[in-house]
Amino acid sequence: MSVDLSQFHQVFFEESFEGLDVMESQLLEMDPADVDDETVNTIFRAAHSIKGGAGTFGFMPISEFTHVVETLLDEIRSGQRVMQPEYVDLFLQSVDCLRGMLSDMQQGNEPEKERPAQLRAEFETILHGAAPVAEAAPTEEEKGSGWLIRLTPYPDLLRTGNEPFRMFRELIDIVGEEHCEIEADTSKLPEFTSLNPEECHLAWQIRVTREIPLADIKVVFEWVEDECDLVYEPLGDVATASPEETAPAVSDTSDAEGIQVPEKVAAAIAETPKKSAEPAAPAKAPKKANAESSSIRVSIDKVDSLINMVGELVITQSMLGQLGQDFDLSRLAKLQEGLSQLEQNTRELQESVMKIRMMPISFAFSRFPRLVRDLGNQLGKKVNLVTLGEQTELDKTVMEKISDPLVHLVRNSMDHGLETTEKRLAAGKSADGTITLNAYHQGGNIVIEVADDGAGLNEEKILKKAMEKGLVPESANLTPEEIHQLVFLPGFSTADAVSDISGRGVGMDVVRRNIQALNGSIEVRSSRGTGSTFIIRLPLTLAILDGQLVQVCEATYIFPLVSIVESIQISRRSLNHVTGSQYVMQLRDEYIPIVRLDEIFGLRDNVQDIDELMLVVVEGDNEKIGIVVDDLLGQQQVVIKSLEQNYTKVSGISGATILGDGTVALIIDISSIGRNITPVKKHQGKSDQAA
Amino acid sequence: MVSILAVDDSASMRQMVSFTLKGAGYQVREAVDGVEALEIAKNEKFDLVLTDVNMPNMNGIELVQNLRQQENYKFVPMLMLTTESAGDMKMQGKAAGATGWIVKPFNPDQLLSTIKRVLG
Amino acid sequence: MTEAATIHCGNRLSIDQVEGLYQKLEAAVLSGGDLTLDAGDVHFCDTAGLQMILSLRKTLAGTGNDISWSAVTDVLKDTAGYLGIRKSLNLPE
Numbered sequence: 001m002s003v004d005l006s007q008f009h010q011v012f013f014e015e016s017f018e019g020l021d022v023m024e025s026q027l028l029e030m031d032p033a034d035v036d037d038e039t040v041n042t043i044f045r046a047a048h049s050i051k052g053g054a055g056t057f058g059f060m061p062i063s064e065f066t067h068v069v070e071t072l073l074d075e076i077r078s079g080q081r082v083m084q085p086e087y088v089d090l091f092l093q094s095v096d097c098l099r100g101m102l103s104d105m106q107q108g109n110e111p112e113k114e115r116p117a118q119l120r121a122e123f124e125t126i127l128h129g130a131a132p133v134a135e136a137a138p139t140e141e142e143k144g145s146g147w148l149i150r151l152t153p154y155p156d157l158l159r160t161g162n163e164p165f166r167m168f169r170e171l172i173d174i175v176g177e178e179h180c181e182i183e184a185d186t187s188k189l190p191e192f193t194s195l196n197p198e199e200c201h202l203a204w205q206i207r208v209t210r211e212i213p214l215a216d217i218k219v220v221f222e223w224v225e226d227e228c229d230l231v232y233e234p235l236g237d238v239a240t241a242s243p244e245e246t247a248p249a250v251s252d253t254s255d256a257e258g259i260q261v262p263e264k265v266a267a268a269i270a271e272t273p274k275k276s277a278e279p280a281a282p283a284k285a286p287k288k289a290n291a292e293s294s295s296i297r298v299s300i301d302k303v304d305s306l307i308n309m310v311g312e313l314v315i316t317q318s319m320l321g322q323l324g325q326d327f328d329l330s331r332l333a334k335l336q337e338g339l340s341q342l343e344q345n346t347r348e349l350q351e352s353v354m355k356i357r358m359m360p361i362s363f364a365f366s367r368f369p370r371l372v373r374d375l376g377n378q379l380g381k382k383v384n385l386v387t388l389g390e391q392t393e394l395d396k397t398v399m400e401k402i403s404d405p406l407v408h409l410v411r412n413s414m415d416h417g418l419e420t421t422e423k424r425l426a427a428g429k430s431a432d433g434t435i436t437l438n439a440y441h442q443g444g445n446i447v448i449e450v451a452d453d454g455a456g457l458n459e460e461k462i463l464k465k466a467m468e469k470g471l472v473p474e475s476a477n478l479t480p481e482e483i484h485q486l487v488f489l490p491g492f493s494t495a496d497a498v499s500d501i502s503g504r505g506v507g508m509d510v511v512r513r514n515i516q517a518l519n520g521s522i523e524v525r526s527s528r529g530t531g532s533t534f535i536i537r538l539p540l541t542l543a544i545l546d547g548q549l550v551q552v553c554e555a556t557y558i559f560p561l562v563s564i565v566e567s568i569q570i571s572r573r574s575l576n577h578v579t580g581s582q583y584v585m586q587l588r589d590e591y592i593p594i595v596r597l598d599e600i601f602g603l604r605d606n607v608q609d610i611d612e613l614m615l616v617v618v619e620g621d622n623e624k625i626g627i628v629v630d631d632l633l634g635q636q637q638v639v640i641k642s643l644e645q646n647y648t649k650v651s652g653i654s655g656a657t658i659l660g661d662g663t664v665a666l667i668i669d670i671s672s673i674g675r676n677i678t679p680v681k682k683h684q685g686k687s688d689q690a691a
Numbered sequence: 692m693v694s695i696l697a698v699d700d701s702a703s704m705r706q707m708v709s710f711t712l713k714g715a716g717y718q719v720r721e722a723v724d725g726v727e728a729l730e731i732a733k734n735e736k737f738d739l740v741l742t743d744v745n746m747p748n749m750n751g752i753e754l755v756q757n758l759r760q761q762e763n764y765k766f767v768p769m770l771m772l773t774t775e776s777a778g779d780m781k782m783q784g785k786a787a788g789a790t791g792w793i794v795k796p797f798n799p800d801q802l803l804s805t806i807k808r809v810l811g
Numbered sequence: 812m813t814e815a816a817t818i819h820c821g822n823r824l825s826i827d828q829v830e831g832l833y834q835k836l837e838a839a840v841l842s843g844g845d846l847t848l849d850a851g852d853v854h855f856c857d858t859a860g861l862q863m864i865l866s867l868r869k870t871l872a873g874t875g876n877d878i879s880w881s882a883v884t885d886v887l888k889d890t891a892g893y894l895g896i897r898k899s900l901n902l903p904e
Binding site for chain 2: 054
């Protein structure tokens with residue numbers, strides 16, 4: 001039977017990556033001075049599984065490399081060796097190395113060789129500086145013209161499922177029935193009345209009359225070696241040996257017995273199992289492109305609940321179907337009831353389907369212990385990482401996209417937020433800084449906080465910098481809260497020198513933009529001397545949007561609710577003309593550009609001049625803009641359909657949805673609308689207010 | 692139909708074992724660790740138990756020990772899936788009541804030929 | 812000599828069933844005489860099961876009695892063949 005092992009590769013890779021994550025997090029949590037058994041066991045098990053799977057599925061470089069890792073772990077776990085800090089480092093490097101090798105092989109490439117070889121050498125230096133000795137090569141290379149096997153089971157041999165007739169059957173398969181003579185010795189068999197029928201009192205003498213390596217025979221009896229007396233003699237000596245041989249009591253001298261075996265065991269074993277004979281064939285290039293076909297693991301509970309709901313949906317559907325067959329008004333109530341049932345089913349089903357994509361945020365948090373540790377070493381700061389709310393769930397896609405911004409925030413907090421140890425001690429704080437990652441649900445959003453207990457934002461410095469860069473007018477009088485938000489402005493960076501850590505050409509403005517792209521928001525709270533907290537709010541999923549429906553001419557558009565600052569009714573007179581058709585409006589002490597959707601989308605032939613305008617003030621890319629609409633309709637959750645996939649990308653539109661009445665409504669892409677307007681200097685033109 | 696309980700915390704190994712056995716006409720139930728296996732075995736009788744050694748919650752040795760104490764599983768063959776490097780694991784397994792072991796890595800053919808030593 | 816008693820061997824003549832069969836056979840042995848075994852339903856047997864029959868035959872021989880088979884399945888014959896005890900069990904060809 002041939003089984004195509006490549007079908008299991010994807011699962012193998014996924015679980016191996018997970019195993020590496022487990023190893024890493026356990027290693028990071030571990031205090032080498034006080035190692036608990038379960039931690040080492042967990043790490044060992046992960047390495048062990050990777051090695052076993054790699055061997056089975058033919059990824060030999062991985063299995064060989066993991067072998068040395070596992071060996072050292074095994075020695076620690078069995079108490080032969082004590083965990084050392086340098087072992088932890090070596091293990092961590094091995095985790096990285098294995099990750100690299102696995103992803104190389106997942107993409108069908110040869111894994112790199114140099115790094116594993118270096119690390120292996122280090123392991124082998126630790127493990128007595130010697131290459132692992134190939135375990136006792138088979139010594140019995142004797143072949144002889146055959147073998148006499150004397151098998152005398154101990155009474156308990158049968159109790160654990162071993163069965164002589166099956167072993168003999170296997171032996172016959174290996175050597176061929178014409179070369180195998182089996183003779184039973186019944187002399188030790190007790191009288192019936194004193195027999196314990198579960199014990200074995202028979203013994204056997206088997207002659208293999210063919211040249212064959214002893215190892216091939218021994219494998220048949222490997223499981224019972226310790227449960228019987230087992231003697232192998234080369235057949236040449238047999239004639240002279242065996243003096244103690246006694247004639248069987250119930251005589252059974254016919255050698256022919258073994259030969260008459262009528263039933264040939266089909267599917268003969270043919271070749272005996274040789275150690276890892278063939279899986280060595282290197283992973284034959286798996287289907288490309290698919291290399292990172294992503295999948296999610298879904299707990300059975302979630303699937304079960306889905307099945308349940310589909311079941312209910314089917315019941316409702318058949319009920320409605322029946323109702324529709326001969327419907328009259330007397331059954332209206334029944335119909336309404338059915339429809340509300342249907343609505344409920346649909347909503348529950350939608351929620352359950354969404355839940356399938358939900359994963360605990362621990363997947364995103366899990367990379368931080370390592371990052372914080374490495375970065376702490378690099379910066380010379382001792383940092384404790386605290387993670388809270390790790391079981392908080394969010395959409396897998398959102399999680400993937402929020403990962404990089406989070407890394408940036410943590411780097412930023414460690415680099416700029418936390419003070420050096422000396423400064424901390426001088427300020428009467430603990431020497432170790434603390435970074436806290438916290439996640440929780442609030443309303444329909446997930447909130448993720450990155451907090452540090454550092455010095456807090458330096459308002460004077462920020463304000464000075466912002467003024468220097470012309471981001472804020474010299475005269476501006478800002479509250480501390482307003483100053484804090486300045487760090488998100490494009491082109492802002494307070495780092496005195498661009499450091500290796502956070503100065504990667506990516507500022508907070510990019511972080512903010514990435515978060516806004518997810519329909520989320522970010523803000524910062526800070527308090528001098530005690531630290532700052534960045535607070536990210538994200539929708540639970542990208543598939544559904546909380547939207548504000550607006551009407552412009554005949555069409556309905558949807559604004560993401562998160563980006564709406566306020567909706568106001570204004571009179572034309574409060575608009576100021578800037579250039580061409582560009583208007584601005586003074587909203588409290590800010591000037592905001594005004595755009596007309598009917599104009600942008602060419603909905604009206606001539607833009608009428610209306611006196612009273614409905615204005616929706618939105619914020620995108622850190623710029624407020626006012627969008628003129630005809631009317632505000634309701635607010636509702638909408639399911640986002642991709643315009644790109646179903647039609648083509650349209651500037652100013654991020655997607656579409658289908659409303660309850662079946663019409664299509666377009667979802668406004670606030671950022672791109674904002675970018676398309678002629679930039680207006682925000683604090684310009686206090687003078688041309690009159691217009 | 693011959694039924695087999697396959698226990699392994701590694702999904703890829705479990706799938707490979709289960710796929711191979713099903714392809715050979717066996718009926719297979721899967722369990723992710725000793726605890727789950729024990730629970731399944733309480734309500735169902737199997738002709739063979741194949742179990743990994745290193746698993747969380749309850750390892751293969753404890754599983755075999757526990758099963759052997761049950762009247763239903765007194766004589767049922769139980770094989771440990773183990774690695775060569777774990778020599779004393781084999782002995783521990785035997786002491787716990789395992790019938791034998793299969794050394795990892797193994798390929799599907801090796802698996803099928805080996806389990807014939809305890810089935811049929 | 813009493814007439815041979817017939818014992819039905821069930822469908823499994825194996826270690827998980829020997830306990831029960833042993834009691835049936837023991838009663839028959841104690842009442843003396845030849846024994847006829849009906850193994851026509853045996854679809855699985857093993858060392859423990861066949862060894863018990865061997866021991867039974869050995870004990871009956873002490874009183875000049877023997878066993879005979881009223882029905883035997885191929886499975887039983889094959890297994891006895893592997894174990895090298897077909898003749899010792901007085902099995903038909």
